[in-house]
Amino acid sequence: xxxxxxxxxxxxxxxxxxxxxxxxxxxxxxxxxxxxxxxxxxxxxxxxxxxxxxxxxxxxxxxxxxxxxxxxxxxxxxxxxxxxxxxxxxxxxxxxxxxxxxxxxxxxxxxxxxxxxxxxxxxxxxxxxxxxxxxxxxxxxxxxxxxxxxxxxxxxxxxxxxxxxxxxxxxxxxxxxxxxxxxxxxxxxxxxxxxxxxxxxxxxxxxxxxxxxxxxxxxxxxxxxxxxxxxxxxxxxxxxxxxxxxxxxxxxxxxxxxxxxxxxxxxxxxxxxxxxxxxxxxxxxxxxxxxxxxxxxxxxxxx
Amino acid sequence: xxxxxxxxxxxxxxxxxxxxxxxxxxxxxxxxxxxxxxxxxxxxxxxxxxxxxxxxxxxxxxxxxxxxxxxxxxxxxxxxxxxxxxxxxxxxxxxxxxxxxxxxxxxxxxxxxxxxxxxxxxxxxxxxxxxxxxxxxxxxxxxxxxxxxxxxxxxxxxxxxxxxxxxxxxxxxxxxxxxxxxxxxxxxxxxxxxxxxxxxxxxxxxxxxxxxxxxxxxxxxxxxxxxxxxxxxxxxxxxxxx
Ligand SMILES: Nc1ncnc2c1ncn2[C@@H]1O[C@H](COP(=O)(O)OP(=O)(O)OP(=O)(O)O)[C@@H](O)[C@H]1O
Ligand SMILES: [Mg+2]
Numbered sequence: 001x002x003x004x005x006x007x008x009x010x011x012x013x014x015x016x017x018x019x020x021x022x023x024x025x026x027x028x029x030x031x032x033x034x035x036x037x038x039x040x041x042x043x044x045x046x047x048x049x050x051x052x053x054x055x056x057x058x059x060x061x062x063x064x065x066x067x068x069x070x071x072x073x074x075x076x077x078x079x080x081x082x083x084x085x086x087x088x089x090x091x092x093x094x095x096x097x098x099x100x101x102x103x104x105x106x107x108x109x110x111x112x113x114x115x116x117x118x119x120x121x122x123x124x125x126x127x128x129x130x131x132x133x134x135x136x137x138x139x140x141x142x143x144x145x146x147x148x149x150x151x152x153x154x155x156x157x158x159x160x161x162x163x164x165x166x167x168x169x170x171x172x173x174x175x176x177x178x179x180x181x182x183x184x185x186x187x188x189x190x191x192x193x194x195x196x197x198x199x200x201x202x203x204x205x206x207x208x209x210x211x212x213x214x215x216x217x218x219x220x221x222x223x224x225x226x227x228x229x230x231x232x233x234x235x236x237x238x239x240x241x242x243x244x245x246x247x248x249x250x251x252x253x254x255x256x257x258x259x260x261x262x263x264x265x266x267x268x269x270x271x272x273x274x275x276x277x278x279x280x281x282x283x284x285x286x287x288x289x290x291x292x293x294x295x296x297x298x299x300x301x302x303x
Numbered sequence: 304x305x306x307x308x309x310x311x312x313x314x315x316x317x318x319x320x321x322x323x324x325x326x327x328x329x330x331x332x333x334x335x336x337x338x339x340x341x342x343x344x345x346x347x348x349x350x351x352x353x354x355x356x357x358x359x360x361x362x363x364x365x366x367x368x369x370x371x372x373x374x375x376x377x378x379x380x381x382x383x384x385x386x387x388x389x390x391x392x393x394x395x396x397x398x399x400x401x402x403x404x405x406x407x408x409x410x411x412x413x414x415x416x417x418x419x420x421x422x423x424x425x426x427x428x429x430x431x432x433x434x435x436x437x438x439x440x441x442x443x444x445x446x447x448x449x450x451x452x453x454x455x456x457x458x459x460x461x462x463x464x465x466x467x468x469x470x471x472x473x474x475x476x477x478x479x480x481x482x483x484x485x486x487x488x489x490x491x492x493x494x495x496x497x498x499x500x501x502x503x504x505x506x507x508x509x510x511x512x513x514x515x516x517x518x519x520x521x522x523x524x525x526x527x528x529x530x531x532x533x534x535x536x537x538x539x540x541x542x543x544x545x
Binding site for chain 1: 353354355374375376377379380384385387391392393394395396400403404405407408409410414454458
C-alpha cells in the first residue's frame with residue numbers, strides 16, 4: 001500500500017508549483033526546507049539524545065560553498081562538492097566532540113556555528129577582500145522547491161531505512177545508555193560518527209539548495225543561530241524519535257513563525273523561547289506523543 | 304591453556320590503588336566466586352576485564368589473546384559478557400530489543416530472525432519470554448535483573464561476569480536465581496561471579512578468589528577459603544570498620 005501512497009503523495013506535492021502563487025511557493029520552499037532540516041537533525045539527535053545546535057553551521061556552510069563557487073563551476077558539481085564539504089566538516093567535528101557528554105556537546109555545537117561564521121568573516125575580509133557575495137545561479141523558484149522536496153524525501157526515506165538497520169538499533173541503545181551499548185559490542189564512536197555525518201551532509205546540502213533565494217549573502221545573515229533553534233524546536237515538537245515527527249512539527253511551526261515574525265516582530269522571540277521551554281518540559285517526547293498519551297489516558301479512564 | 308587469565312591487573316584512581324596486581328585464571332566451564340569486603344575492588348576488577356575502565360598496568364587474556372587496551376565493545380565482541388552491580392537496562396526499548404542487541408553486535412553478529420530467535424531463547428532461559436514485546440521501563444527490580452542476564456546470555460559469550468547478580472532478591476527468588484546460574488554453569492558456560500551471599504557461593508562455586516583492599520588474599524577451594532584466617536580477618540575487619 002505505502003509503495004503507492006508515497007510516490008503519489010510526492011508527485012502531488014511536486015505538482016503544487018503549477019497552481020501556487022509566487023508567494024505561496026516561497027512559503028512552500030521555506031516549509032520544505034525546515035521539514036528537511038528538522039528531519040535531518042532528528043536522524044542523529046533523535047535517537048542518541050545528543051542535542052546539536054550546529055544545524056546552521058552546516059546549513060550556512062552549504063550556502064557559502066555555493067556563494068564561493070557559483071561563478072566558477074556548474075551547479076551539479078557544486079552540489080557534489082557541498083556534500084563533500086559537509087561530510088568532511090562533520091567528520092572533523094564529530095571526531096573531536098562526540099566524546100563530550102550532554103550539555104558540553106550542546107554548548108560546543110552552538111559554538112561551532114559561531115566559530116565557522118568568524119572563520120568565514122576573517123577569510124572574506126582578509127583574503128577575498130570584501131564581506132558579502134552574490135549568488136547567481138540559473139535556477140527558478142520551482143527548481144529550488146523540487147530539489148528541496150527531493151532532499152526531504154531522501155532524508156525521510158533514509159531515516160526509515162536507518163531505523164530498520166543495525167545503525168538505527170545502535171543509535172537507540174546509545175541514547176538510552178552508552179555503557180550498555182559499549183558492553184553489548186556497539187562501537188560507540190563509529191556509530192555516532194556515521195549518523196552525525198549523514199545528518200550533517202543533508203543539512204549542508206539543504207543550505208546549498210536554499211542559497212539562491214538569498215541572492216546576497218554575508219556571514220551574519222547566513223549563520224543565524226535562530227535556524228538552529230527553530231530546527232530543534234520543530235523536531236522536538238513533532239517528536240524527534242518518530243519518522244514523521246520532525247516533518248509534522250516543522251509545518252505548523254514554520255507557518256506560525258512566519259506569521260508572527262511578519263506581524264509581531266517584537267513578541268516573536270518571546271514566543272520562540274516560551275515554546276522551547278514548553279515543549280521541553282511538557283512534551284519531552286514530542287507533542288504528538290503527548291496528545292496520544294492524553295488520549296490513551298482518557299480512554300483508560302472511561303473504560 | 305586457561306580460558307581467561309588475569310595477569311597482574313592493576314588499577315589506580317589517583318592515589319588509591321583499587322586493584323593491586325591481581326592474578327588468577329579460569330578454566331573452560333569453571334564457575335569461580337570473587338569475594339571480598341565492600342570496597343575491596345571486586346567491581347573495579349570486573350570493570351577492568353570488561354573494558355569499562357582501562358587498566359593502569361597488567362593484562363587479561365581470553366584464549367591466550369590479550370585484551371588489555373581494548374575497548375569495551377571489542378572485548379564484548381571477543382566473547383566477554385557481563386551484568387552490572389547497579390542494574391542497567393534500556394528503558395525505552397522493548398524486552399526483545401534489550402536482549403537482541405548483544406546478539407546483533409556481539410561475536411555472532413546475528414540479524415533479522417536469527418537475532419530474534421537468539422533473544423527469545425535468552426528471554427526464555429530467565430523466564431521473560433512471554434513479555435518480549437513489553438517495554439523494559441515497566442519492569443520490577445527482579446525482572447530488570449533477569450533482563451540484564453538475558454542480555455548477557457544472548458551474546459552467546461565465552462565468559463560471563465556477574466556482579467552481585469543475586470543481591471536484593473527475596474528467599475524464593477534467590478533459590479530460583481541459584482538454580483538458574485547452576486543451569487548455565489552446567490551447560491558449559493564459564494562464569495566469574497562477584498557475590499556476598501555465602502549460601503549462593505557455597506552452592507555454586509567449588510573455588511573462590513578473595514580480594515581485600517585491592518589485593519588477592521586467597522585463591523582456593525571454597526570450604527578452605529571460608530575457614531582461612533586471613534579471609535575471616537578481612538571480613539571481620541570490614542565489619543568492625545562499619
Ligand atoms: N571510578 C572510580 N573513581 C575513583 N574511585 C573509584 C572508582 N570506582 C571505584 N573506586 C574506588 O575503588 C575502591 C574499590 O571499589 P569497588 O567498587 O571495586 O569495590 P567492590 O569490591 O565492588 O565493593 P562492593 O562490595 O561495595 O560492591 C573503592 O574505594 C572505591 O571508592
Ligand atoms: Mg562492587
